[in-house]
Amino acid sequence: MSAPLLEVSGLTKRFGGLVAVKGIGLEIRPGEILGLIGPNGSGKSTVMKLIMGIERPNAGMVKVEGVDVAGWPSHRIARQGVGIVFQHSRPLHRQTVLENIKLALLPDSLIRLFADPEVESKAIAIAERVGLGAVLHRRPATLPFADLRRMELAKAVARDPKIVLVDEPFAGLTSGEVHDFSNLIRSFREEGRAVLLVDHNVKSVSALVDRVKAMYLGEHIAEGTAEEVMRDETVRRVYLGGAITTAARPEASFKDAEPLLKVEDVGVLYGKAQALEKVSIHVHEGEFVSVVGLNGAGKTTLFNAISGLVPYSGTIGWGGTALAGRTPAAIARDGIVQCPETRELFGDMSVRENLDLGGQHLSKAERLERTEWLFELFPIIKARQPQAAKTLSGGEQQMLAIARALMMKPRLLILDEPTLGLAPVILEQLSKALEKLRQTTSITVLLGEQNVTFALPHADRVYVLEHARIIWEGDPGRFAKEAGAGLL
Numbered sequence: 001m002s003a004p005l006l007e008v009s010g011l012t013k014r015f016g017g018l019v020a021v022k023g024i025g026l027e028i029r030p031g032e033i034l035g036l037i038g039p040n041g042s043g044k045s046t047v048m049k050l051i052m053g054i055e056r057p058n059a060g061m062v063k064v065e066g067v068d069v070a071g072w073p074s075h076r077i078a079r080q081g082v083g084i085v086f087q088h089s090r091p092l093h094r095q096t097v098l099e100n101i102k103l104a105l106l107p108d109s110l111i112r113l114f115a116d117p118e119v120e121s122k123a124i125a126i127a128e129r130v131g132l133g134a135v136l137h138r139r140p141a142t143l144p145f146a147d148l149r150r151m152e153l154a155k156a157v158a159r160d161p162k163i164v165l166v167d168e169p170f171a172g173l174t175s176g177e178v179h180d181f182s183n184l185i186r187s188f189r190e191e192g193r194a195v196l197l198v199d200h201n202v203k204s205v206s207a208l209v210d211r212v213k214a215m216y217l218g219e220h221i222a223e224g225t226a227e228e229v230m231r232d233e234t235v236r237r238v239y240l241g242g243a244i245t246t247a248a249r250p251e252a253s254f255k256d257a258e259p260l261l262k263v264e265d266v267g268v269l270y271g272k273a274q275a276l277e278k279v280s281i282h283v284h285e286g287e288f289v290s291v292v293g294l295n296g297a298g299k300t301t302l303f304n305a306i307s308g309l310v311p312y313s314g315t316i317g318w319g320g321t322a323l324a325g326r327t328p329a330a331i332a333r334d335g336i337v338q339c340p341e342t343r344e345l346f347g348d349m350s351v352r353e354n355l356d357l358g359g360q361h362l363s364k365a366e367r368l369e370r371t372e373w374l375f376e377l378f379p380i381i382k383a384r385q386p387q388a389a390k391t392l393s394g395g396e397q398q399m400l401a402i403a404r405a406l407m408m409k410p411r412l413l414i415l416d417e418p419t420l421g422l423a424p425v426i427l428e429q430l431s432k433a434l435e436k437l438r439q440t441t442s443i444t445v446l447l448g449e450q451n452v453t454f455a456l457p458h459a460d461r462v463y464v465l466e467h468a469r470i471i472w473e474g475d476p477g478r479f480a481k482e483a484g485a486g487l488l
């Protein structure tokens, strides 16, 4: 067996009173992929940042090909052969895709910016390798989500790292895209790189990795083959959780003659691009409706039209009156609350302040009661109250965004891709929370998802949105047979 490329031991990181990483050790050999799993906030991203030198460890050793780099600045660790693909995309927005990749290819000195013809051809080759060949000259803001993730991968491989740290590459991707990304990561193995992979898509991680390590509250809990680790009692309890089961209610059981929300023949144009075309959906009071569709199908545009954030043709009726011409603020005050895919948290404000903002229109007593209920739902949010929102882990931010939306006491709650980046066990909790809402309140929910396994069990009715149009409508029981093929 060859010597490990990466050898970590006793790695520890404290943030104030919180020990985010406690004495973690791991080894990865050339051509090996190690999966790192664990619930939200268990310290996975922090482990990567410590290895990469983005955060300084309080203790521990990080050996890259035998050299201890713990505590070195990030650029030196990069030069030693370590690259990272971040959980969140961070493109330079004024540069094109190609320019973004070229920048990653440059040496640390800026003197010969873009002068070297080799840089151009290398960048193009990398772009093609990750599947960005067709969008070289576009700006990041105009790219679909998956392409932004591809760009992060391209930037990481640009420096030809021996060790690649990949944080949640699959979040928000469709199954086809996950397949492409898996193949790319597999090719790293064939090139003899050492890969550390974090993702909550348990199935895809298991299929890809040689070994898995599981963490909980900053500590090691299990390691072995994917099969061994997924069978582990503690991993099952704290991470995987149980299956999601709920039952759809037939449309006829909703008594309102006129649906609460009625979207009719809605069209949205972005410049010349038709983002929605003759879209009609309706939602009854108390009903849970899922809109499923791939990235770019138009889900977010539909929700933004309902929330009054984009101009549209056609009509959107709310409790019998048309919403057209009303401001987003007025629409929100009237009970339509959207939890956006992009979360839109106030990063410099604390967790508690973000929540309180959501509940500012409530009386003090009501606000407290609601906060208590949300803390029960998301205990980790309770524990993180004083922390700045931007320092929360990916999944914790998602939970806070959902909690803030619920704080507003919506009549219609619009959840846009709520499952993004959540651990299976949190999905189960969220699922139970939605189920409880369904049984104990008259809240109406419109859920946008491409994660069909989550969207189906929570829906009374399902719409499929494809290329700006609704192509199927029905109850979830019929979905698999009639519409599921491409989405399941």
Ligand SMILES: Nc1ncnc2c1ncn2[C@@H]1O[C@H](COP(=O)(O)OP(=O)(O)OP(=O)(O)O)[C@@H](O)[C@H]1O
Binding pocket: 015, 018, 020, 038, 039, 040, 041, 042, 043, 044, 045, 046, 047, 384, 387, 391, 392, 393, 394, 395, 396, 421
């Ligand atoms: N700068 C910081 N200040 C305070 N606490 C922090 C900071 N960065 C991270 N944390 C906390 O450390 C814990 C570990 O965070 P980390 O991002 O490593 O989790 P994770 O395992 O990657 O979770 P997820 O799956 O949700 O991405 C979290 O509870 C987070 O709130």
Ligand SMILES: [Mg+2]
Binding pocket: 044, 045, 046, 087, 167, 393, 394, 395
């Ligand atoms: Mg993370």
